[in-house]
Amino acid sequence: MTSHDDSLTSAARQDQFLEVIDRDEAWRRFASHLRLTPLGTETASLAEALDRVLAMDVLADVDVPAFDRSNVDGFAVRSADTVGGSEMAPRLLRLNAEVLSPGVVPREVVAAGTCTTLATGGVLPRGADAVLMVEFTDLVETSEGQRLRITRAVSPGEHVSFAGTDIACGETVLRSGKVLTSREIGVLAAIGRSSVSVFRRPRVAIISTGSELVSPGGALPAGAVFDSNAAILAASVRELGGDPVSLGIVPDDESRLDEALARGMDCDAVVLSGGTSKGAGDLSYRVVSRLTNPGIVAHGVALKPGKPICLAVTNGMPVVILPGFPTSAIFTFHEFVAPVLRAFSGRPARRAETLQARLPVRVNSDRGRTEYLLVGLVRGDDGLVAFPMGKGSGSVTTYSNADGFITIGQQTEIVEADSNLIVQRLGEHLEPADLVVIGSHCLGLEVLLRRLQREGVSVKAMHVGSQGGLTAAKRGQCDIAGIHLFDAATGEYNRPFLSTELELIRGYRRSQGLVHRPDDPRFRGITNIDEAIAAALRDPDCTMVNRNAGSGTRVLVDRLLGAARPPGYAVQTKSHNAVAAAVRQGRADWGLAINTVTQMYGLAFVPYQPEHYDFVIPRSRFDRPPVRRFRELLNDSAVATELRRLGFDR
Secondary structure, three states, rough: OHHHHHHOOOOOOOOOOOEEEEEHHHHHHHHHHOOOOOEEEEEEEEEHHOOOOOOOOOOOOOOOOOOOOOOOEEEEEEEEHHHOOOOOOOEEEEEEEEEEEEOOOOOOOOOOOEEEEEOOOEEEOHHHHHHHHHHEEEEEEEEOEEEEOOOOOOOOOOOEEEOOOEEEOOOOOOOOOEEHHHHHHHHHOOOOOEEEEEEEOOEEEEEEEOOOOOOOOOOOOOOEEEHHHHHHHHHHHHHOOEEEEEEEEEEHHHHHHHHHHHHHHOOOEEEEEOOOOOOOOOOOHHOOOOOEEEEEEEOOOOOOOOOEEEEEOOOEEEEEEEEOHHHHHHEEEEHHHHHHHHHOOOOOOOOOOOEEEEOOOOOOOOOOOEEEEEEEEEEEOOOEEEEEEOOOOOOHHHHHHOOOOEEEEEOOOOEOEEEEEEEEEEEOOOOOOEEEEEEEEOOHHHHHHHHHOOOOEEEEEEEOOOOHHHHHHHHHOEEEEHHHHHHHOOOEEOOHHOOEEEEEEEEEEEEEEEEEOOOOHHHHHOOOOHHHHHHHHHHOOEEEEEEEOOHHHHHHHHHEEHHHHHHHHEEEEHHHHHHHHHHOOOOOEEEEEEEEHHHHHOOEEEEEEEEEEEEEHHHHHHOOHHHHHHHHHOOOOOHHHHHHHHHOOO
């Protein structure tokens, strides 16, 4: 056997993990070799202190305010001189010669029968025990000269902040471990601190691995992907109080990866993205496996997403290889790396916020590993509903769009629809959106939602297909559902699928048709849909890309094909964009999509029929202000113009 054959055999074997352990055991092994305490302290100026963590208690060595201070514009008085003062029985006081604006030190004493002009923030002069607002005074001429006429009595201490009222000298104003926001920085400035002792930020080396990766902003060759993980991880490190150190993209070259890992050892932690699975080209595991004291402590955790994660420690430094897929990478980062960085930076452990929600659909899970099912939360008529975010671990948006996750135990294979489950929040608080839209995705819908967002209406959109949106609307789980369902029996769109509790609002029309590459000779000169389908079916190598069952487009596909099942029929994508991408990249030769997307991808289009993309609204939500505004926008002339520009007809 040649060395080339040996390489192919090795790549095909895809060596599996030596030991797959549960999440808690993986964390125990990992944490037992780490010192989960702050890394040290340093001094930060107030300008640099935002989001830093205090390393020691802060005690005030001054009073705030440092003197008795006026809270209003008016006159410093003896309260006894104002007793009984009113419009009917005013009191008269002689005005002292000085005016006390902020920063002016009083020279005159306020004696009985006198007062001093005093501005907000000014020092209360000796003798005075209250401040009378200017609104209750006026100047009058008397036989004894000019006097201040007082029409209201004040009590001792009125409108005065006495020294030390806010902060007393010796008081502990901030405690160690406090994360500094603008409020705390204001307190530090108020007691005269120009700098403060804070915990040192952990420096985290971030290495992206894989010859297929391209930095954002560069050209994207065929088969390559932009490196999103590095940006996500760097931002996450900053959120946790660390300083990310980007070591860039390292291609599948063992010596270069060795060099990058060596550079990373100058930091406090190293995070690699990709190369955990021990499959073809996965070199990260091979390189990290050479670390010692103790080296790798866990490789393969019974999690979904995140099974391939590799945890290592060398001389007290954590080295973690995250899975390459974005959702798996960020989820496992927050499970295993985030707690370490919180401890290193002196931040408190995150408190899990949980709530109950109902799962609207049945979910199958793999027996033998704990699954963290990411969900989006919406408020239904009967409480919170948790919709699974079903884009998979390769999705960039699954984690960012999710509100929380449901933990499915290792021995559970099926979670039935309508189960009430505990959801762990990903963020700190649940902020329900003003408008919840569930259903089929469309660029035209995005036009409307962008307008609403600009007007201050918060929107949550979940793209689960027309049938999913219709079901959510029937159950009162959304405000609006975008659908395009064709009823083959009546030849009508959408209306035949309504129930009595739903209203149908006319949306716009989209042109559906067959898409193919412009240079494909099999479709040259064909402008009729029946002829195009016939041409596709004549060639056994002409491969289609299908749409998912339950989508409006899939109904049209099956109507056109009848009993025919050409190559690619079983490949079900969930969007018009996925169809167009498969055709443009040559993974398929034809499919059904809307003309708007076809133009974006530079494909040829054979029209089939106009499709009705409409909106279904539960009657119980029809007159909610955000829904009413959505309906108004549908009739807005500027919106109609923008829709026409995209190829949609109102």
